[in-house]
Amino acid sequence: MAAEPLNLTLDGVVEPRARVAVANQVTGIVSRVLVVSGRQVEIGEPLFEIDAAEFEIDVAAAKAALDESIAQLRLAEDVAERQSRLAERGSGAEARATQAMIEVNVAKAVVARQESALRRAELALRRTRIVASIAGIVRPRVAPGAFVEAEAGTVLAEIVQTDPILVGYSVSYEDRQRSLKKAGTTSARDMFDKIVLSLVLPSGETYAHHGQPKFESAEVDRSTGMLTTWAEFPNPDGVLVPGLTVQVLSAIHSGPPSTRAAQ
Structure with missing residues (x-):
């Protein structure tokens, strides 16, 4: 038995x-609240949008700066190649060829810096769209038009699983x-x-x-x-x-x- x-x-x-406080990672004005209090949300579902106009301008400027630095690199590489051929023929100063290669390396560094700046600007732009990190019931705490600072620790919403x-x-x-x-x-x-x-x-x-x-x-x-x-x-x-x-x-x-x- x-x-x-x-x-x-x-x-x-x-x-x-689980209980998660939703916060913004960029400073700006909340342009849209995409959920209502008490609604079930899933991971990755958009909750808020911050006005993206300024961030879009930053991305466009970063792209232009990168394009310019790439053009400068190509020009430096062309000059370096011509100086190298002249040096090989003995018809040009070796110092000029060396200087041309230094300018190529400087131009490459500028390109790398501008690529990082573009990635940073694109990341900030993506962060204007705030999504749910967990699934659960959401309760927004801000309304459209609210100015939110990334450093202030403002809680935009709370999600309770x-x-x-x-x-x-x-x-x-x-x-x-x-x-x-x-x-x-x-x-x-x-x-x-x-x-x-x-x-x-x-x-x-x-x-x-x-x-x-x-x-x-x-x-x-x-x-x-x-x-x-x-x-x-x-x-x-x-x-x-x-x-x-x-x-x-x-x-x-x-x-x-x-x-x-x-x-």
């Missing part, structure tokens, strides 16, 4: 899987040790693999998806004697929202890892 699982009922709070989502719950040290013993291990990670978690919502309903513990706090809270464990749950329908209090039902079986219910 199979051994009875160790069941625990614990208090938990829903927390976002809610699928999957975390639930943090407290476990007494004694219950943790009982769970390790039930799992037949001294490793928290191995114990987590044998735990099946379910949630009871404030309405009394059982949440449709099961979760799994992922990590725990490194210290026991001295005032309560509890450790915090964070579990990950699928949240495709947005039922779980950050700040929601839930009951966490933890079942741990001895022996090999248990088969989890379909997510």
Whole structure:
């Protein structure tokens, strides 16, 4: 007969899987806000546009400067080639040929510098279009027309990842040790693999998806004697929202890892 699982009922709070503050990397005026508050966004999805006119001018100027430096390099190379042929024939001063090669090297350095300037200008132009770095629910904090400085640390928006989502719950040290013993291990990670978690919502309903513990706090809270464990749950329908209090039902079986219910 199979051994009875160790069941625990614990208090938990829903927390976002990740929270990212969206900031601008260039200074300018926000020309467009491309999302509305509460909308789900995906990685790489455009969120804001900063007026790009000045940056487009900088790119055009950098391209012109690069073209000019390339033309100067070609001219220097042509002069150097002619001076080299004259020196080989003995009809020109060797010093002039050497000077011509130095001018070629200087021109190459100018081209390299202008290429870097163009790349920098193009990078700044790309940064006028601000995209989401994670998938989640977005909340813009600025409106079109706002002037934002790159150095000011302005938060343009906040993205909260809610699928999957975390639930943090407290476990007494004694219950943790009982769970390790039930799992037949001294490793928290191995114990987590044998735990099946379910949630009871404030309405009394059982949440449709099961979760799994992922990590725990490194210290026991001295005032309560509890450790915090964070579990990950699928949240495709947005039922779980950050700040929601839930009951966490933890079942741990001895022996090999248990088969989890379909997510």
